[in-house]
Amino acid sequence: MTAPTRKTAPVNIADKLAQFSDLWSQRTIAALNDYEVKVAKVHGEFVWHEHEDTDELFLVVSGRLTIQLRDGDVVLGPGEIYVVPKGVEHCPKADEETAILLLEPKGTLNTGSAGGPLTLAAVPLD
Template identity: 75%
Template sequence: MAEHTEHTTPTPTPATTPVNLAHKLSQFSELWSQKKIADVNDCEVKLAKLKGEFVWHTHPDTDELFLVVSGRLTLQLRSGDVVLEAGELFVVPRGVEHCPVADEETAILLLEPAGTLNTGDAGGPLTKAAEALG
């Protein structure tokens, strides 16, 4: 007779090393290229470096959190611009058309559901999937 073995789901081991944003940002130089640095539930935490103007787009099904790590970011909205300095964040609500603009190189942290495209519904040549950053 076979022994009954109870199946249990292993408890995830918590990370023991904090993520240093400055170190992660030093690992890449590409502009407008999102780098995934962590997962939170069904969301990805991503870093990006921006300079210039992106593309007008919306994310019909999700909000998008922008946190400026360094530099200055203008989020153009049809209702008026939102200017973010280092240490400030703004959540663009789902369905709100926006266009990020950075006059100087700016580093940002993004929080959005896994698989969210950077160009939202606009598509085009700037569309890139987030790359994991080791």
């Protein structure tokens, strides 16, 4: 029986972020069990939404990200993470271009239950 093929090269987050310029468009850079590791560039305000079935991890790579919550904002700088619990309504916002990394189950929509014109599936990056 043959072992599954496995990528052995490390993933460089900065290199992956340099491959695109679209804002609010998630790119999948790795997979972990049933989870996707995604990066995105963000600027401005997103949309209020929630993920009914999953938590969502945000890690700021560069810039500053405000995660607006109904009971108070969380502000993140480079190297800081915050986990939005499942079912909690939130709205990411960045006053400057900010690079983020997200960890969430495969197939999680970026707009959660809100839907709308900003809903995009994550695009895989090689």
